[in-house]
Amino acid sequence: MAFGLFQRVTSFFVPSVQAISSCIFMMLILIQVDAQIRYSIPEEMRKGSLIGNVAQDLGLDIKRLRSGRARIVTGENVQYAELKTDKGTLVVNERIDREQLCGDVTPCSFTFEILLENPMELHPVTIEVLDINDNAPTFQSEQLDFEIGETAIIGSRFDLEAAGDADVGGNGLQNYILTANDNFVLKQHVNPDGTKYSVMVLQNSLDREKEPRLNLKLVAVDGGTPQRSGTVNINIVVLDVNDNAPVFNQSIYKTSVPENSSKGTHVVTVNASDIDMGANGKVTYSFSKSKPPKGGYFNIDQITGTIFVEKNMDYEKDNTFVFRVEAKDQGGLTDTCEVEIHITDVNDNAPLINLMSFTSPVSEDSPVGTTIGIINVKDLDSNENGLVRCTVEGNAPVEIKVSVRNYYALVTNAPLDRERLSEFNITVIASDSGKPSLSATQMFHLKVSDVNDNSPVFSSTLYSTTITENNSPGFSVLSVVAKDPDENQNAHVSYILEECDIGGSPVSGYISVNSENGVISAARSFDYEQTKEFVCVIKAQDGGSPPLSSNVTVKILVQDQNDNAPQVLYPVQTGGSLVAEMVPRSADVGYLVTKVVAVDVDSGQNAWLSYKLQKAADRALFEVGLQNGEIRTIRQVTDKDAVKQRLTVIVEDNGQPSRSATVIVNVAVADSFPEVLSEFTDFTHDKEYNDNLTFYLVLALAVVSFLFITCVVVIISVKIYRWRQSRILYHSNLPVIPYYPPRYSDTLGTATLPHVYNYDTCRTTDSRKSDCKFGRAGSQNVLIMDPSSTGTMQRIQSEKSILDEPDSPLEV
Numbered sequence: 001m002a003f004g005l006f007q008r009v010t011s012f013f014v015p016s017v018q019a020i021s022s023c024i025f026m027m028l029i030l031i032q033v034d035a036q037i038r039y040s041i042p043e044e045m046r047k048g049s050l051i052g053n054v055a056q057d058l059g060l061d062i063k064r065l066r067s068g069r070a071r072i073v074t075g076e077n078v079q080y081a082e083l084k085t086d087k088g089t090l091v092v093n094e095r096i097d098r099e100q101l102c103g104d105v106t107p108c109s110f111t112f113e114i115l116l117e118n119p120m121e122l123h124p125v126t127i128e129v130l131d132i133n134d135n136a137p138t139f140q141s142e143q144l145d146f147e148i149g150e151t152a153i154i155g156s157r158f159d160l161e162a163a164g165d166a167d168v169g170g171n172g173l174q175n176y177i178l179t180a181n182d183n184f185v186l187k188q189h190v191n192p193d194g195t196k197y198s199v200m201v202l203q204n205s206l207d208r209e210k211e212p213r214l215n216l217k218l219v220a221v222d223g224g225t226p227q228r229s230g231t232v233n234i235n236i237v238v239l240d241v242n243d244n245a246p247v248f249n250q251s252i253y254k255t256s257v258p259e260n261s262s263k264g265t266h267v268v269t270v271n272a273s274d275i276d277m278g279a280n281g282k283v284t285y286s287f288s289k290s291k292p293p294k295g296g297y298f299n300i301d302q303i304t305g306t307i308f309v310e311k312n313m314d315y316e317k318d319n320t321f322v323f324r325v326e327a328k329d330q331g332g333l334t335d336t337c338e339v340e341i342h343i344t345d346v347n348d349n350a351p352l353i354n355l356m357s358f359t360s361p362v363s364e365d366s367p368v369g370t371t372i373g374i375i376n377v378k379d380l381d382s383n384e385n386g387l388v389r390c391t392v393e394g395n396a397p398v399e400i401k402v403s404v405r406n407y408y409a410l411v412t413n414a415p416l417d418r419e420r421l422s423e424f425n426i427t428v429i430a431s432d433s434g435k436p437s438l439s440a441t442q443m444f445h446l447k448v449s450d451v452n453d454n455s456p457v458f459s460s461t462l463y464s465t466t467i468t469e470n471n472s473p474g475f476s477v478l479s480v481v482a483k484d485p486d487e488n489q490n491a492h493v494s495y496i497l498e499e500c501d502i503g504g505s506p507v508s509g510y511i512s513v514n515s516e517n518g519v520i521s522a523a524r525s526f527d528y529e530q531t532k533e534f535v536c537v538i539k540a541q542d543g544g545s546p547p548l549s550s551n552v553t554v555k556i557l558v559q560d561q562n563d564n565a566p567q568v569l570y571p572v573q574t575g576g577s578l579v580a581e582m583v584p585r586s587a588d589v590g591y592l593v594t595k596v597v598a599v600d601v602d603s604g605q606n607a608w609l610s611y612k613l614q615k616a617a618d619r620a621l622f623e624v625g626l627q628n629g630e631i632r633t634i635r636q637v638t639d640k641d642a643v644k645q646r647l648t649v650i651v652e653d654n655g656q657p658s659r660s661a662t663v664i665v666n667v668a669v670a671d672s673f674p675e676v677l678s679e680f681t682d683f684t685h686d687k688e689y690n691d692n693l694t695f696y697l698v699l700a701l702a703v704v705s706f707l708f709i710t711c712v713v714v715i716i717s718v719k720i721y722r723w724r725q726s727r728i729l730y731h732s733n734l735p736v737i738p739y740y741p742p743r744y745s746d747t748l749g750t751a752t753l754p755h756v757y758n759y760d761t762c763r764t765t766d767s768r769k770s771d772c773k774f775g776r777a778g779s780q781n782v783l784i785m786d787p788s789s790t791g792t793m794q795r796i797q798s799e800k801s802i803l804d805e806p807d808s809p810l811e812v
Helices: 017-022 054-058 062-067 098-102 673-677 693-732 789-798
Strands: 007-009 036-042 050-053 071-073 081-084 089-092 108-116 121-130 143-149 157-159 173-178 184-190 196-202 213-222 229-239 252-258 266-269 283-287 298-300 306-309 320-329 334-344 352-358 371-378 388-393 398-402 407-412 423-432 439-449 462-468 476-479 493-497 511-513 519-522 533-542 549-559 567-570 578-583 592-595 597-599 609-616 622-624 630-633 644-653 660-669 759-763 770-774 782-785
Touching: 036 050, 036 054, 050 054, 054 089, 054 121, 071 081, 098 108, 098 121, 157 334, 173 184, 173 196, 184 213, 252 266, 266 334, 283 298, 298 320, 352 439, 371 388, 371 423, 371 439, 388 398, 462 476, 493 511, 567 660, 578 592, 592 660, 597 609, 609 622, 622 644
Parallel strands: 036 121, 143 229, 252 334, 462 549, 578 660
Antiparallel strands: 007 036, 050 089, 071 108, 081 089, 108 121, 157 196, 173 213, 184 196, 213 229, 266 306, 283 320, 298 306, 320 334, 352 371, 371 407, 388 423, 398 407, 423 439, 476 519, 493 533, 511 519, 533 549, 567 597, 578 782, 592 630, 609 644, 622 630, 644 660, 759 770
16 A cells, blocks of 8 residues: 555666675675565655565565565664564654755655575665645744845846745745836846745835835745645835945855865855945845855855865765855845855765674584675765775684675585584674775674584593402492583583493493493493403493583403412212221331322412311321322331321412311321221221201102012012912913022122222202212222221122122222
């Protein structure tokens, strides 16, 4: 609903003469001026009144206005129009007074740009303000006084004060009306600039004696509807004589003056001459009331006609002054001339930098060429003085690219790295081409936001530590540390134990890692004898999205403790039979009786074993090797030495504190078995019975009972079966051949023992099952005895016929 004329004009960017040298660089224009629209509205519209539909006139979508953050860009302090991005319309934002905005300039308009981003577009908008008849013509003076000689010739002209009307066009001043009289008529004229003024022309001679004073009214009328008018009184005093008016030597005076001219600077001197003599020929100068200079920038010397500067001028506000100077003689006769003064520009305005948009922080992964800001640079000077060049000071990774019509884009020219430079200042310097050059500086602070582009880094490529076995669960083994140069969540490092197997078990059963501080703790008590070392992998993972990680290898060595006592492998300590080492009485000094064999599952010095003879019936007969555990005689065996010798050997390791094991070695000092048999009859009663002996005895009794009953049943069944068979054979008259089992001859007449077969009994702790293994012949010097010697001899006699090796030892 634009009130006035809507016009859409396609415009092209035309480089100025000063920009021809940079035309190649302008090929990189970032902002494109698409279209120019123009609206016409009357002045004094209410705030919020519709100007026009910008989205429709520019062919833009409402969504584009929102996504592009469309806004009005203007360099003025007052923003007369407002853009409604939700509707795509322009509305009146401030009261628009055409006379205040443009004065007497016509047509009156103001221009601004609509700026859109992503991509950047610039659409100039011109709004023409149409005049309404809201001002009546006015005169500056309340009355006009004239002194006219009675000798004034018919046709004499008297300039009247021009009325001022702030309106323009048809609403402006249209006509002057002079009240009816007999002496004067009104003639109207138009100045070159279009303003109207009136001249009072004498049509009948004045007669001072008849009418010394005349009172007239001058009415100024405009052309508006309704019509408005202004009135000024004209007082005419008729003077006597003075029949020649002053005459200027030229009708137009033209000159120029710099805008920075100080007060009192000479501008131009006008000159008028009057051919009258005496007081009637004396001329005074003044600014004509029909067209005085505006703004009060100039003054005139009434006597000399010199025009000089009254106050400081500004080329950017007014660069041309046109006014009229009046010369009047003592008789009241006048003449006027026109003075045209051009103000020349000097470089008195530094460039102005206006920030249009600025993005901070900007992500460090932004590509080179990312636009981070748009600035508008203006210089109110003209020509070379207004030609501006923009640069970026320092080593900031930012450069300026020319966009269009005083708009510049700040773009990155190098990759950003927050870890190297997290924030920096951008100093923009705008310099004009004047002499001397003026410049303006503005600083922008840019922060670089972090992205997760760095993995955590461990302080070491390999962590290695030791831990003593038998540690308590939860014991802190070591700490791993990883640093991430990113910030905030991207730098938050979590520690994760990578899954792997150690000896077939998951590594999490051995150690655990604190996800926050990287402290590795033992999840169990380590046993050096089972695990001497193990290697695991710790992963450090940051909190970014996606997360980045790195691994490090951790090697943990388990240190041995002296937590295992030595174990005696030989001689084997049995609970049901006795093992005795035989030493012939003919044994010499150093005779090897036996050797105690022990091991320690610990390592190092904890496994170094030493052997000591703790207890012996005769310490003077035997000794034990400290390092090898060999039991040897230390003197010649005599007949006085007892047959039964019991040695207690202690085996100690070298740990701190040391651990030990004790073994009892039974030694029989004799040349033959019968000699020692009686001595060992009660020998085993000193043995310690196994804790499970009662259980095994009860079990054996039950088994024997079951076997006995089974055998009785089988024997009775067999007897009955044979009896029945014999009865059948008897009745069948068949010959009966009796069957007699073979008898074994008694071969115990010799004094030797039969060959021995060993049966190893293996029992597990707390087990009710036993395994028996048939073994080879026993050692030559080992004697194994039953608790009862009687049983031993009976079994020897029963097996004599089967075992025919005379020198073999006996085991039962």
